[in-house]
Amino acid sequence: MACKAARQTDEYHGWECTITEGACMFLTPNSKACAEMYGEGPDAEEMFDEEED
Numbered sequence: 001m002a003c004k005a006a007r008q009t010d011e012y013h014g015w016e017c018t019i020t021e022g023a024c025m026f027l028t029p030n031s032k033a034c035a036e037m038y039g040e041g042p043d044a045e046e047m048f049d050e051e052e053d
Contacts (some may be wrong), residue, residue, distance in 0.1 A: 003026075003029035003031035003042070005018045011023075015027075
């Protein structure tokens with residue numbers, strides 16, 4: 001799995017986001033893309049910390 005916030009489910013398209021409590025926005029969970037596009041997910045904090053430096 002490529003996103004720590006995604007978990008497999010029998011709903012949606014097979015992946016649920018534990019942050020939004022809905023369907024993962026990607027067919028294959030991708031926490032880096034989620035952080036870049038939506039500013040959410042486990043990689044978002046790391047991304048914003050790098051921008052501040």
